[in-house]
Amino acid sequence: MSSNDIIVSLDIGTSKVRAIIGEVNNGAINIIGVGSADSEGIRKGAIVDIDQTVQSIRNAIEHAERMVGIQISDVYVGIQGNHIALQTNHGVVAVSNEDREIGEEDIERVVQAAKVVALPPEREIINLVPKQYLVDGLEGISDPRGMIGVRLEVEATIVTGAKTAIHNLMRCVEKAGLRISGVILMSLASGVISLTKDEKMMGTVLADIGAGSCTITIFEQGGLAATSTLPIGGEYVTNDIAYGLRTQSDQAEKIKLKYGCSYIGDAAEDVKFKVLRMGSNVEKEFSQVDLASIIEPRMQEIFSLIKQEVRRLGYHDKVSSYVLTGGAVTMPGTLALAQAELESTVRVALPDYIGVRDPAYSSGVGMIQYVSKYMGARGTTSTVKKAASSRKTGSTASSKPGMFERIKNMFNEFI
Missing domain, CATH: 3.30.420.40 (ATPase, nucleotide binding domain)
Known part of the structure; x- marks a missing residue:
């Protein structure tokens, strides 16, 4: 497998923790591994015991690793709960290129501008979902890349959540020895796979x-x-x-x-x-x-x-x-x-993939589709094998650069 074609989603539910490994080849997704474990430490979708939840995550990840024969280090984590709230916001930037062609950098800047919103101290942004882009006042644009314009705007839905719930979730995943590539609203991910454009x-x-x-x-x-x-x-x-x-x-x-x-x-x-x-x-x-x-x-x-x-x-x-x-x-x-x-x-609705044709897998598979479609996978597994082995060796790996640095400095003193 090449280094940038694997996406791992983690669905931490009340009854099961599911880790799903998706392989992306030229835009097509194949589900190559599924790990499932009984969920302990979760009640009504909320974490009530950190240690039990960590163990459930480890069990699901190890199950998925054994199925595919790789080690997982990076995951996209799904979040849900009654603390989730939506609000709309607007972002505006000037197109930076001299030829006025809108590029990836302009879209990133306008999205960041839309994230500038007053929030209570106990809440933070989980996702930002663009509704439409506007180029020099022209509405209804879904992808402005390559268009010519002076002013780029975005109307977006901002998904926010309670910091406590988000950080407890992230804490569990990190304690399980995993890195979080992103946190995704599960109902948003389910919508990608479960609903048609017309719906x-x-x-x-x-x-x-x-x-x-x-x-x-x-x-x-x-x-x-x-x-x-x-x-x-x-x-x-x-x-x-x-x-x-x-x-x-x-x-x-x-x-x-x-x-x-x-x-x-x-x-x-x-x-x-x-x-x-x-x-x-x-x-x-x-x-x-x-x-x-x-x-x-x-x-x-x-x-x-x-x-x-x-x-x-x-x-x-x-x-x-x-x-x-x-x-x-x-x-x-x-x-x-x-x-x-x-x-x-x-x-x-159920995912149309071999091995996961069950409504229970909609959120996990939907997250893989969402990342592939909207987040470009961001090289999630460029360190799948390497980072996973480093989490097992612990602090030994991190101490080596310091040792080499000291030896180099010692020789520099003699020269």
């Missing part, structure tokens, strides 16, 4: 339903319009099953994944399974219909809350469809229930 233009709600939280992102006029996070997800379904069937949570999770159905009408009475009851050695038999009667009300509540949140954000009459993604939407019957509850056009 982004007409107004679409992207609902990413994970284990501990549900992130609602609204796209309109081709860009990010609003985002919100609800503290509810697939974990609540698991808890309901554990309570309803009087069994352990880990057993309830296995039953949900194997026999779960979100819609009673799609469940089969003849599909039976046995459950070991809590506090005894007695097994009791249930049908898939019994299980669906527990799951359906909770899934109905989740979709009802999504609908209410879209209304609260002021977009109920502006959106034309809903797109579902995330691990909790994989259950049979989810689509039928969502269509009935949301009273709208609904579809489930």
Whole structure:
């Protein structure tokens, strides 16, 4: 592999930590490795135990490394949560080239100008998403490179987050021995892979339903319009099953994944399974219909809350469809229930890559696509093997230059 064609994304979720390795060849992306580990230290999408989270990250990274046979040193990290906020800003610069041709440097300067915004001390910028560029007042330009003009402007959406949440996330990744190439809003990354250009233009709600939280992102006029996070997800379904069937949570999770159905009408009475009851050695038999009667009300509540949140954000009459993604939407019957509850056009989005054709991987694969498309990968793995080995040797590598410097200085004194 060449040095600049690998991008690694890290999706730190409530139930799983996923590391996905993508190889970029002439703009085409191949997913060559996936590492997954049970997530410890995360509750409802927020870090509650640094050491446990660090260990989960290490486990996921090592799993991915073993699959591909390389060592990872640099990762792009996804972030989400109810601390995320959006605001718009405007940047203006004069074109610097003598021939007035707009180049990469001008775009970088106007983006930096748009980042100059008054923020409370407890918040910082995560991403900046250009809505449109303007060249000498001409609107609606998506890429001004190569155009002739005197004044370049950008209208952008600034994504901000709480410093505490961002720095705790970065601290966990760094303690796991990794370097952070960038922090990316996960719902923005999911939008790249889950939504078509027309869906982004007409107004679409992207609902990413994970284990501990549900992130609602609204796209309109081709860009990010609003985002919100609800503290509810697939974990609540698991808890309901554990309570309803009087069994352990880990057993309830296995039953949900194997026999779960979100819609009673799609469940089969003849599909039976046995459950070991809590506090005894007695097994009791249930049908898939019994299980669906527990799951359906909770899934109905989740979709009802999504609908209410879209209304609260002021977009109920502006959106034309809903797109579902995330691990909790994989259950049979989810689509039928969502269509009935949301009273709208609904579809489930999943990445179209071998090995990751599952809505749970949308954010991780979306980050790789986002970096490849908008951030130019920035040579993320020019030090994949070298830096990974240096993190294992520790401080020995860093002490060598100093030693050579001292020897050189000693000889200089004799000369």
